[in-house]
Amino acid sequence: MxxxxxxxxxxxxxxxxxxxxxxxxxxxxxxxxxxxxxxxxxxxxxxxxxxxAWRLGPVVWDRHYHVTLLSDSFTRGILRDLDLESEMNWVETKTGFYDGRRLVSLSNALDYLRLPALRLLEKLRLAATILYASRIQNWQSLETIPVETWLTRLSGAGTFRKLWQPLLRAKLGDGYHETSAAFIWATIQRLYAARRTGLKKEMFGYVPGGxxxxxxxxxxxxxxxxxxxxxxxxxxxxxxxxxxxxxxxxxxxxxxxxxxxxxxxxxxxxxxxxxxxxxxxxxxxxxxxxxxAYQGILCASLLLKRPLADYYLSYLTDPELPFTAVVEMSAFVDRAQFGGHSLVYLPKYTTPDDPLFGESDETVRAQFEAALCRIYPHFDPADVLAFRVSRVREVFPLPVxxxxxxxxxxxxxxxxxxxxxxxxxxxxxxxxxxxxxxxxxxxxxxxxxxxxxxxx
Ligand SMILES: Cc1cc2nc3c(=O)[nH]c(=O)nc-3n(C[C@H](O)[C@H](O)[C@H](O)COP(=O)(O)OP(=O)(O)OC[C@H]3O[C@@H](n4cnc5c(N)ncnc54)[C@H](O)[C@@H]3O)c2cc1C
Incomplete structure (x- = not known):
């Protein structure tokens, strides 16, 4: 009752x-x-x-990709209140990394050691940075330090240029210059919180029906x-x-x-x-x-006949690409939810005044499909069953x-x-x-x- x-x-x-x-x-x-x-x-x-949610061809699913972490106790609390938490599916996911030349797995420690983009010393400094950030309690002090200064000091200039900078740009655009170190701290804390729940694996959850x-x-x-x-x-x-x-x-x-x-x-x-x-x-x-000041998003949803890869999230560090990540929902959510098809999101985080917001769906589609052909040589635009673009000029505040x-x-x-x-x-x-x-x-x-x- x-x-x-x-x-x-x-x-x-x-x-x-x-x-x-x-x-x-x-x-x-x-x-x-x-x-x-x-x-x-x-x-x-x-x-x-x-x-x-919205309709994408024959499928109704989220307009923007959503996952729940095991550690998301407030989300899970609301879902419990709605009698939906017990129906959640929890899935171990894989992560990809594309550096402009190849797409590789970045799903576990071994993948990380093999990552071609960084030298061994750079990898060790990166790991030490993430571990250090995960242990910091006092985020207020990080609010006074530019994220670029903080990450360069901890990880080194090479790792910043090759990895952190493209990732920051992907989410914050040029706004990363004004962003504080508290942003990267919060991001690392959220990812670490999931692992602190006991399972060391990356488990994401969803409610059937989204x-x-x-x-x-x-x-x-x-x-x-x-x-x-x-x-x-x-x-x-x-x-x-x-x-x-x-x-x-x-x-x-x-x-x-x-x-x-x-x-x-x-x-x-x-x-x-x-x-x-x-x-x-x-x-x-x-x-x-x-x-x-807010950051906006242009986010394309694609319904495909075939999967692209088996990574839920692929990081992209190539600044030439028109979107800033590839999120393959169907590598995580059962494809039966999408009529057996694959659901992919291509987000482009950008400033609210970006002229891209004025571009037609057809223009965006042509650019995005050409980029997919570069990353996934087997991708065929004829496999796209449905394509829709969500545009939101204000999504999250820049943590300046x-x-x-x-x-x-x-x-x-x-x-x-x-x-x-x-x-x-x-x-x-x-x-x-x-x-x-x-x-x-x-x-x-x-x-x-x-x-x-x-x-x-
Ligand atoms: C691309 C993307 C991916 C995301 N992925 C995840 C994820 O994986 N996991 C996760 O937990 N979260 C994710 N999120 C974040 C999540 O969607 C947000 O945290 C959450 O939806 C924010 O809810 P809100 O109520 O604060 O804001 P909103 O959802 O923006 O709600 C504000 C509402 O106010 C309404 N409104 C605006 N102006 C008026 C007005 N004048 N009168 C009446 N109503 C008005 C709007 O229409 C809107 O419905 C993602 C978000 C995006 C954009």
Missing amino acids: APQPDTEAVSARKVAVVGGGLAGLTLALRLRRGGHDVTLLEAAPQLGGLAS YARILERFGERLRAEGVHLALGARVKSIRALADATGESRLEVSHEGGGVEVFDRVVLTTTPRVAAAVCEGLTPDERTRLEGV IGYSQRLPAMTTSIPGLHVVSSAHIVNGTLNVNDTVALAERAARSLLASDLREAQS
């Missing part, structure tokens, strides 16, 4: 959660169970945001517990209402539903959207929200020097108005686990402040 709201603990308030991604969904669930009357306003016609199934169940659960879900409801403005009784209220205007008044609003959009829709913020709040000091607060100066965005994940990389953890923390803090108010 679905848990009933704990209405005795707090007096029910009318709350709007803006954004139906994993952060908004988690917040809506927890605030509802905390006793509030919750409405979730999502701009898109479906739930899920970056984790949403995020389409998770999101469908999430929506059903929210509705069953009394959350009002408004899809196609892009919020245009939020403003405080002067109330003669002294009670603060927030007026929310959104597409498709006109105007509604709430006691509290929690935005889970990017900070730039929050700055654009919230009226009456202080100049400092506005500057901080608008000052968070001193990032945590520049952040906007989650509670704004406008009574009842909160911003809980991916920008507030300060000591992690963007992933569902950290997103859910952030939302759980924010929900706890909001419910605790309700309790204090109720008791005072």
Whole structure:
């Protein structure tokens, strides 16, 4: 039976959660169970945001590739709540490495020792860097050091040029020059956390049916517990209402539903959207929200007749390639989920103003297929059954020097108005686990402040 709201603990308030991604969904669930009357306003016609699913030819699967790590306790907690965790498949995956000439395996220690791109001393320094980073606890001190300086000092100039620099560029573009060492620390911590769970192997998990199934169940659960879900409801403005009784209220205007008044609003959009829709913020709040620079993505999904290789993820260090990694989902997820076909993602992380966002699918397809022919000599463009491109200009914030000091607060100066965005994940990389953890923390803090108010 679905848990009933704990209405005795707090007096029910009318709350709007803006954004139906994993952060908004988690917040809506927890605030509802905390006793509030919750409405979730999502701009898109479906739930899920970056984790949403779409149709690719005959297949419905995630718009962007997603895996869950064994150590993702918050993601697994939500899946347990949705009665889906027990259905997860856990699979050992392999990793590839393409240096511009050949694609080799980089799946275990032996592969690593054989890696042609680095000399033995460089490999030893690289291994020592990763081990050292995995043991660091105080990430705050790393926020003051440029990632380039830190990695060159630890791994040497050769390893930085041949390995770290192309990998940083692949995710951050030229933004890596402004990025702090905390970024690489967070990345290494996440990968190490998976191994700390006991198994030394790289095990990734998925729910059969992918995020389409998770999101469908999430929506059903929210509705069953009394959350009002408004899809196609892009919020245009939020403003405080002067109330003669002294009670603060927030007026929310959104597409498709006109105007509604709430006691509290929690935005889970990017900070730039929050700055654009919230009226009456202080100049400092506005500057901080608008000052968070995001990195975007253009991500192609391909449904293929045949597999490319058996690596889930292949790192690419060749700057001439138009995409920055190859993610072969069907090397990890059972191909029966894709009608026996192979599902491949080709992501290109880039800045929001990259002209590539304006290119047609046909242009992107021609460039991407030509590059696949270079990496995989057996690849035949005639094997592509379906091709679709996802474009998102703001995916994750660039973890620049001193990032945590520049952040906007989650509670704004406008009574009842909160911003809980991916920008507030300060000591992690963007992933569902950290997103859910952030939302759980924010929900706890909001419910605790309700309790204090109720008791005072
Ligand atoms: C390419 C890629 C690969 C990834 N791989 C993994 C992975 O393997 N494992 C993993 O754990 N995580 C992965 N992630 C990260 C994961 O998708 C995110 O952590 C998570 O989806 C973020 O959720 P969110 O709610 O914070 O943001 P979002 O999903 O961006 O949700 C924000 C929502 O707000 C809505 N919105 C915006 N403006 C308005 C408005 N004005 N009014 C109403 N609604 C609005 C948007 O439509 C959106 O639905 C990946 C992400 C990407 C892009």
